[in-house]
Amino acid sequence: MESGNLELQYFLSGITKGSIYAVVAIGFNLIYSATGVLNFAQGEFVMLGGMVAVTLARFVPLPVALAGAVVIVALVGCLLEILFFRRLQRHSILHLVIITIGLSIVLQEIALHLWDEKVRSLPYFTGNEISTLKFLGAAISPQVLWVLATVAVIVVLLHIFLKYTLPGRAMRAGSSNPSAAMLAGINIANMRTLAFGLSAAIGALAGCVISPITMTHYEMGAPLAIKGFAAAIVGGLGNPMAAVLGGLMVGVLEAYSVSRLPAAYSDVTVFAVLLLVLFVRPHGFWGRPGGESVREH
Amino acid sequence: MLLQVKNLRCGYGSLEVVHGISLHVCAGEIVGLLGANGAGKTSLLKSVVGLLQPWQGEIHVDGRPTRGQAAWRSISHSMVLVPEGKMIFADLTVRENLLIGGYRNPDRAMQIEIVFDRFPLLRERASQLGGTLSGGEQQMLALGRALMARPKILLLDEPSLGLAPLMVKEVFDEIVRMRDQGLTVLLVEQNVTATLQVADRAYVMETGDIILEGQAADLMHNPEVKRAYLGKGGKEIWE
Numbered sequence: 001m002e003s004g005n006l007e008l009q010y011f012l013s014g015i016t017k018g019s020i021y022a023v024v025a026i027g028f029n030l031i032y033s034a035t036g037v038l039n040f041a042q043g044e045f046v047m048l049g050g051m052v053a054v055t056l057a058r059f060v061p062l063p064v065a066l067a068g069a070v071v072i073v074a075l076v077g078c079l080l081e082i083l084f085f086r087r088l089q090r091h092s093i094l095h096l097v098i099i100t101i102g103l104s105i106v107l108q109e110i111a112l113h114l115w116d117e118k119v120r121s122l123p124y125f126t127g128n129e130i131s132t133l134k135f136l137g138a139a140i141s142p143q144v145l146w147v148l149a150t151v152a153v154i155v156v157l158l159h160i161f162l163k164y165t166l167p168g169r170a171m172r173a174g175s176s177n178p179s180a181a182m183l184a185g186i187n188i189a190n191m192r193t194l195a196f197g198l199s200a201a202i203g204a205l206a207g208c209v210i211s212p213i214t215m216t217h218y219e220m221g222a223p224l225a226i227k228g229f230a231a232a233i234v235g236g237l238g239n240p241m242a243a244v245l246g247g248l249m250v251g252v253l254e255a256y257s258v259s260r261l262p263a264a265y266s267d268v269t270v271f272a273v274l275l276l277v278l279f280v281r282p283h284g285f286w287g288r289p290g291g292e293s294v295r296e297h
Numbered sequence: 298m299l300l301q302v303k304n305l306r307c308g309y310g311s312l313e314v315v316h317g318i319s320l321h322v323c324a325g326e327i328v329g330l331l332g333a334n335g336a337g338k339t340s341l342l343k344s345v346v347g348l349l350q351p352w353q354g355e356i357h358v359d360g361r362p363t364r365g366q367a368a369w370r371s372i373s374h375s376m377v378l379v380p381e382g383k384m385i386f387a388d389l390t391v392r393e394n395l396l397i398g399g400y401r402n403p404d405r406a407m408q409i410e411i412v413f414d415r416f417p418l419l420r421e422r423a424s425q426l427g428g429t430l431s432g433g434e435q436q437m438l439a440l441g442r443a444l445m446a447r448p449k450i451l452l453l454d455e456p457s458l459g460l461a462p463l464m465v466k467e468v469f470d471e472i473v474r475m476r477d478q479g480l481t482v483l484l485v486e487q488n489v490t491a492t493l494q495v496a497d498r499a500y501v502m503e504t505g506d507i508i509l510e511g512q513a514a515d516l517m518h519n520p521e522v523k524r525a526y527l528g529k530g531g532k533e534i535w536e
Binding site: 076166170171172173176179180181182183184185186187188 | 334346364367368369370371372373377378380384385386388393394396397398401420442444446
């Protein structure tokens with residue numbers, strides 16, 4: 001491969017990883033605006049999605065396995081909300097955030113026991129690991145297109161859901177003003193469950209499409225949650241679309257850092273930039289000062 | 298009787314702010330609930346709709362007991378609370394605010410036209426974000442949003458708060474118009490004169506108790522009403 005296209009190659013790999021961070025960041029945002037909780041177990045949804053899909057794919061065709069994984073992980077997300085967060089409404093946000101960290105560890109351990117410590121992966125959706133497409137001289141795997149297309153579809157569908165459907169509007173109303181939303185007849189507790197379920201579902205789908213490229217492993221969730229969190233903060237908490245840009249930024253930054261500096265510096269680069277952004281714009285690039293959701297109950 | 302509250306007690310933590318209050322509102326009435334800051338008016342309203350769990354007492358809406366129900370169910374009793382202050386959805390457009398008001402109303406698409414006809418200003422601002430409206434416009438939006446649910450009884454918490462005098466008059470005129478079209482209104486206010494002018498009956502609250510009740514016209518000339526507001530320190534009324 002000519003070196004002139006190496007830049008593009010790095011950029012595309014950054015966009016691919018970044019789009020997964022974006023999905024994790026969207027999940028962060030959905031749950032944060034609906035409940036005020038920063039859910040550090042968000043990365044585990046991605047891991048579980050991949051794990052469940054790999055297992056199901058042994059028995060059923062791939063598309064069925066993907067759908068099954070998304071549904072199962074969405075149910076896990078709903079269950080977590082009902083078991084842990086609905087009952088603990090009175091606790092402070094800090095307690096709830098610590099609970100999510102605990103949940104993240106517990107989910108990892110459960111995954112370790114249900115499966116094992118082996119690295120596994122789904123088959124490539126189309127083609128195989130050596131098939132490539134030429135794009136402006138750069139070689140990309142068709143799976144990268146699957147990742148980008150899936151993330152794009154998630155973003156568009158989520159936008160339509162939040163903007164143009166009644167449940168989506170109700171969810172936004174609930175995060176804008178919980179009391180007023182309840183007075184309009186919206187069952188806020190169910191909306192929070194829906195936010196967890198939705199967040200888990202998109203995380204699981206991301207975990208499936210990325211599995212052929214990055215592999216699925218029981219420990220993969222926590223680093224994703226940290227990067228996704230960074231993406232959400234850089235973009236601006238409370239704004240799902242900003243999370244996408246934040247995610248892509250983090251991914252590209254990481255890829256360029258790997259291309260120029262020793263590989264171990266990639267996290268340092270990402271978090272140095274994160275700190276810099278927070279110094280200059282404490283609410284992220286697209287967040288509004290005071291725009292965070294205020295949880296009243 | 299559309300709304301009946303018997304011996305209601307409620308508060309926060311261990312602090313009781315409403316000490317066993319009874320009141321009722323008959324169909325087609327405008328009933329005023331007056332009192333100074335901190336008298337417990339808002340807490341009373343909150344426990345009627347379920348935003349605050351009452352400690353004791355009975356609440357009946359249209360003959361059905363509602364005490365202990367979650368706040369989001371209050372709307373299924375055709376009861377809507379328009380809360381105090383800027384409780385509109387600031388990040389949603391005016392149209393979305395109204396549609397959320399009709400969340401439990403299957404005919405919301407039709408109802409929004411009725412509300413738009415009633416408040417033409419809201420139609421003009423339909424695609425503007427709620428947070429960009431002026432204080433008076435937000436109050437109109439809050440009223441319009443409440444009407445989206447086609448309620449029988451409307452609980453209004455300080456609709457005149459922070460509005461210019463001209464706007465206050467407009468809001469009160471609107472309340473009378475709503476009553477004339479068959480709505481029942483419980484109007485919680487600090488603005489005594491304006492309230493007694495539109496209300497049929499009124500209650501006066503002081504530090505968690507009802508100290509006076511009667512026909513609005515009688516209360517207008519009762520010096521006790523004034524005393525309840527001036528309180529011990531003799532401060533001026535906050536309007």
